[in-house]
Amino acid sequence: MNVKIPKTTVSRLSIYLRALNRLEEEVETVSSRTLSEIVGFTAAQIRKDLAYFGQFGVPGRGYYITSLKEGIMRILGINKDWSVALVGAGHLGRALMAYKGFKQQHFIISAVFDKDPEKVGKNYLNHKILSMDELPRLVRERKIKIGVVTVPSEEAQNAVNALVNSGVKAILSFAPATVNVPPQVKLNRVDLSIELEGLSYFLTQGKK
Amino acid sequence: MNVKIPKTTVSRLSIYLRALNRLEEEVETVSSRTLSEIVGFTAAQIRKDLAYFGQFGVPGRGYYITSLKEGIMRILGINKDWSVALVGAGHLGRALMAYKGFKQQHFIISAVFDKDPEKVGKNYLNHKILSMDELPRLVRERKIKIGVVTVPSEEAQNAVNALVNSGVKAILSFAPATVNVPPQVKLNRVDLSIELEGLSYFLTQGKK
DNA sequence: TGGTGTGAATGCCTTCACAGCG
DNA sequence: CGCTGTGAAGGCATTCACACCA
Structure with a gap:
């Protein structure tokens, strides 16, 4: 975990979070592809962004929204007030x-x-x-x-x-x-x- | 004038403009060095940013504030309402x-x-x-x-x-x-x- | 099969360093 | 001499392409 994280990546995390909040009510998992259509960044970029922070996704299925959401909130430091x-x-x-x-x-x-x-x-x-x-x-x-x-x-x-x-x-x-x-x-x-x-x-x- | 202009450059122009508005009341010219201390970007970056749009500066003197200001406003399109x-x-x-x-x-x-x-x-x-x-x-x-x-x-x-x-x-x-x-x-x-x-x-x- | 994680390649932006001008 | 304008070098960030996994 000692690689440098682009600051552009951090600024996108908030945007993923917004989208996930909405998606959570409808589905359980989401792929980088479908998320990319919502937020407007490429799927490769989303995968790379998330990979900086660990293994969030499941090959063949995508990302489990609830746990991804929690992961992002923890990274951003907004899991507490x-x-x-x-x-x-x-x-x-x-x-x-x-x-x-x-x-x-x-x-x-x-x-x-x-x-x-x-x-x-x-x-x-x-x-x-x-x-x-x-x-x-x-x-x-x-x-x-x-x-x-x-x-x-x-x-x-x-x-x-x-x-x-x-x-x-x-x-x-x-x-x-x-x-x-x-x-x-x-x-x-x-x-x-x-x-x-x-x-x-x-x-x-x-x-x- | 057919080179691509970084969008980061455009976003900095507004910031230069703010600083120039204040400076204009005190002095006539400003060097990229002193401007850099005000806005917080490097002097080289400021010179490069401005050079994308033409020859604004005068070697040995710096930039004439009033004309630089007008130049930036014209570039940004805010020379009219x-x-x-x-x-x-x-x-x-x-x-x-x-x-x-x-x-x-x-x-x-x-x-x-x-x-x-x-x-x-x-x-x-x-x-x-x-x-x-x-x-x-x-x-x-x-x-x-x-x-x-x-x-x-x-x-x-x-x-x-x-x-x-x-x-x-x-x-x-x-x-x-x-x-x-x-x-x-x-x-x-x-x-x-x-x-x-x-x-x-x-x-x-x-x-x- | 569908979709992740990731080196490698590319592209973009910034910094360096200096020739040349006032 | 001071300071600009700019090629060249270097550093980040994005995209590509594919091995690998469920």
């Missing part, structure tokens, strides 16, 4: 509070923080908004490892700093800004306009 | 309506649709919510090429179909579901829990 701290209770933050997909994938928004004194103390979607002063204590007490940042660009670095200083190990940022983190902290960014820019490039340059 | 149709006026949809980054990058939410009769006719954040019945007419009239889907998973395929049938050429979907589009239509997906799953994998498997 993760507590998440959310910083920024604006529109996007509230959208994430309302987003059902999180809980399904074992991500629990454990605490929500905002800088705005107007918002602190209020309740949005069953989450009480807390002051930034309480962030260090709560992150430590609840052993929160993941932070989600949904503040305006100008505030992004401050929010990230507060999280990192309190011991968070991974951050997902939605701010369209470059932020810096120490090397041992993992930072992922989702930038909504970048997604659209990819589309406009496709439309102007044409398919190729 | 894009009209976008938004389907789904739930929390996430409203977050996108409020998101200032869109307008800055020349994406204008031109029409917002929802299936829920309760919402139709109401105004959210200066956008009047329209019935799905009006979608085909408006998409055609306004020549909308890009659709954004922020409906629940069960409705995602319906929303996508409505957009595709009305002539939309590219779609950005936020629904955590596999949806099908005809091959000439470009589909990008953003899945919020997949982003978090990447982080939990990092935390459980450790750095490598």
Whole structure:
């Protein structure tokens, strides 16, 4: 188990998992071929991806969905709940509070923080908004490892700093800004306009 | 100009653009080296990326920010405004309506649709919510090429179909579901829990 | 027979290193 | 001298093709 695993492989595992959740209700096993038609990657790729992590499949039959699902969840580390701290209770933050997909994938928004004194103390979607002063204590007490940042660009670095200083190990940022983190902290960014820019490039340059 | 351009290159262009917007206020030129420190890719990569599209830089000086910015915008196709149709006026949809980054990058939410009769006719954040019945007419009239889907998973395929049938050429979907589009239509997906799953994998498997 | 797991081959992207220009 | 643009080399990731297993 000492081979390097492509990071592209990891990102596909989540997608297989989604498909398996649906398939599980209908059938017991699935072949790499039929799974490939659902998720859109080649069958060879799916087999190779799964083989990195051990022997999941049965020759002649395919993969037993339930056990494959559990295997993937264990690999991804979502076989147990993760507590998440959310910083920024604006529109996007509230959208994430309302987003059902999180809980399904074992991500629990454990605490929500905002800088705005107007918002602190209020309740949005069953989450009480807390002051930034309480962030260090709560992150430590609840052993929160993941932070989600949904503040305006100008505030992004401050929010990230507060999280990192309190011991968070991974951050997902939605701010369209470059932020810096120490090397041992993992930072992922989702930038909504970048997604659209990819589309406009496709439309102007044409398919190729 | 007949070489193939890596799609990874295209996705980085947007990031350069962000950095240039900030830099433009302070300096006139920037070298690939200093830009690399801001965006986090190597200097060689930046030079190679830009070289795919022509001679932007000046040896000994670097890149003139204003003209490089314009060049990238032209390449990405965001030198003019894009009209976008938004389907789904739930929390996430409203977050996108409020998101200032869109307008800055020349994406204008031109029409917002929802299936829920309760919402139709109401105004959210200066956008009047329209019935799905009006979608085909408006998409055609306004020549909308890009659709954004922020409906629940069960409705995602319906929303996508409505957009595709009305002539939309590219779609950005936020629904955590596999949806099908005809091959000439470009589909990008953003899945919020997949982003978090990447982080939990990092935390459980450790750095490598 | 049907379908996995996997070396080997291919293709794509990144990094290196340096010629050449301002 | 500093910095770009770019062939060449190297490193990842995907696809192919087939031995082997239920």
